[in-house]
Amino acid sequence: MLELHKGSLDVPTILQKWYEEEAKSNYGAYIPFVGTVRSEDNIDGLSFDLYEPILKSWFNAWQAKAKEKGAKLKMAHSEGDVLLHESSYIAAVFSPKRRVALEMIDEFVEDFKASAPIWKYDLREGKRIYALERSTEIKGSGLLS
Amino acid sequence: MVKVEFLGPIQKPSVELDASTLKEVSNILKQDSELTSWLENCAVAVNDTLTSSLDIELKDGDKISLLPPVCGG
Numbered sequence: 001m002l003e004l005h006k007g008s009l010d011v012p013t014i015l016q017k018w019y020e021e022e023a024k025s026n027y028g029a030y031i032p033f034v035g036t037v038r039s040e041d042n043i044d045g046l047s048f049d050l051y052e053p054i055l056k057s058w059f060n061a062w063q064a065k066a067k068e069k070g071a072k073l074k075m076a077h078s079e080g081d082v083l084l085h086e087s088s089y090i091a092a093v094f095s096p097k098r099r100v101a102l103e104m105i106d107e108f109v110e111d112f113k114a115s116a117p118i119w120k121y122d123l124r125e126g127k128r129i130y131a132l133e134r135s136t137e138i139k140g141s142g143l144l145s
Numbered sequence: 146m147v148k149v150e151f152l153g154p155i156q157k158p159s160v161e162l163d164a165s166t167l168k169e170v171s172n173i174l175k176q177d178s179e180l181t182s183w184l185e186n187c188a189v190a191v192n193d194t195l196t197s198s199l200d201i202e203l204k205d206g207d208k209i210s211l212l213p214p215v216c217g218g
Contacts, residue, residue, distance in 0.1 A: 118217030119153030135214035
């Protein structure tokens with residue numbers, strides 16, 4: 001399940017909702033990752049653009065991979081502005097046993113950072129500044145150069 | 146005609162081009178100096194599927210997307 005939200009994420013509500021959705025699914029492990037906007041370099045917050053069609057197909061490919069291992073992924077991400085100490089990203093893995101979930105949350109979040117079509121901007125004095133230096137080229141970039 | 150859209154921070158309106166391969170799209174876009182650095186760091190999708198080949202044949206109405214470096218989370 002992929003959820004996209006305008007603005008920051010309501011972390012307690014989302015984590016509880018996901019817990020309740022799977023409470024009787026017989027998963028032995030529920031491992032959430034919550035990403036929070038930190039105060040650094042005098043930013044006022046972050047802002048995000050995303051491209052939903054490719055984000056969905058990327059997520060669906062991961063969900064299929066999880067299913068092969070008896071696991072399930074859930075993810076929520078913000079679109080637009082997210083201020084300091086608010087959350088912009090939650091990912092979670094449910095699986096029958098802990099080892100699959102622990103490994104998958106690591107692989108999933110790393111691939112998310114490298115591949116998910118989401119663009120980050122620093123918010124400074126009301127302006128959005130693309131965080132190019134913290135961004136990663138998607139595999140195969142430069143094809144048209 | 147194919148449509149080229151520029152995603153995220155590129156901040157450029159989409160354009161329609163007369164091209165039958167990605168190689169032709171590349172040659173046309175290279176003429177725009179504003180796009181030089183983006184062409185070097187963008188991934189390319191045809192009809193919302195990422196591609197790694199310039200030889201893909203394009204048909205009328207295809208959508209080509211340029212995806213700059215990403216940083217979700």
